[in-house]
Amino acid sequence: MGSSNTDAQIMKIDIGISEADRAKIVEGLSKLLADSYTLYLMTHNFHWNVIGPQFNSLHTMFMTQYTEQWNALDQIAERIRALGFAAPGTYKEFVKLTSIQEVEGVPNAEQMLKYLVTAHETTARTARELFSVVDEVNDQPTADLLTQRLDVHEKTAWMLRSTLG
Template sequence: MDIGISKKDREKIAEGLSHLLADSFTLYLKTHNFHWNVKGPMFNTLHVMFMDQYTELWNALDLIAERIRALGVAAPGTYREFAKLTVIQESEGVPTATEMIKQLVAGQEAVTKTARGIFPLVDKAGDEPTADLLTQRMQIHEKNAWMLRSLLED
């Protein structure tokens, strides 16, 4: 494979992207769970917002995994692998709507930090396609975190 990025750098970038994939999948699952189980006065607003967010996350999983594959590395794809790679904690039971929002803000911020953490290596390697993917992911997660966070303000 000769795409202008060394094998070592491709493997390191793919490792970072594997963490991003695991965080994204875990946040997808948590958001979908909250979509199913939210209740209270903001039910409709949250139900729809969570659906929009989990749908976007679901579509992003393919983009991230395909970038890992384009770098010549196998993408993780099992719960066991994702559990080892993610920083996002699973939720116990069914939290209140406010607690769901707080957990999803933390999840969106965690995915943003994971994406941002890959940038130094991506920049050093001159991997513009991955930089573009990371930039797009961070914009989406920062916006989602802001929208969720705004629901917690009086």
């Protein structure tokens, strides 16, 4: 989570969600941001390093996926900022917060697909875990963001599993 030095010290945030509740939401969003960044990096790595008979289709698919992930990072970080906290933004912070296991070396194309399925499902679980907190305090913008992210991760995991056959 971002530092305890919130923007609220500059000017009080009064959006109908207490600072303590906003802090709980930001804790979950920070984990989602870390998972999303780790997934982005994994997908981009696989885009660069995939080889084999499916090279062209996987190379293109991974590019579409990492581009979507890249754009999502901003949405998640900006929601954290809107709630009055600093967004995590370093490898050190992401490594502490992520639930995704980093991949060592360069796996083959089939292993890449399996790693990505697992990473998308892990990211979906991270997003889903935050719903109870968000629903309890009526944080509809965060709920909307979580719904959008769940849709992408679940659909992408399905497409990757389908590619595996």
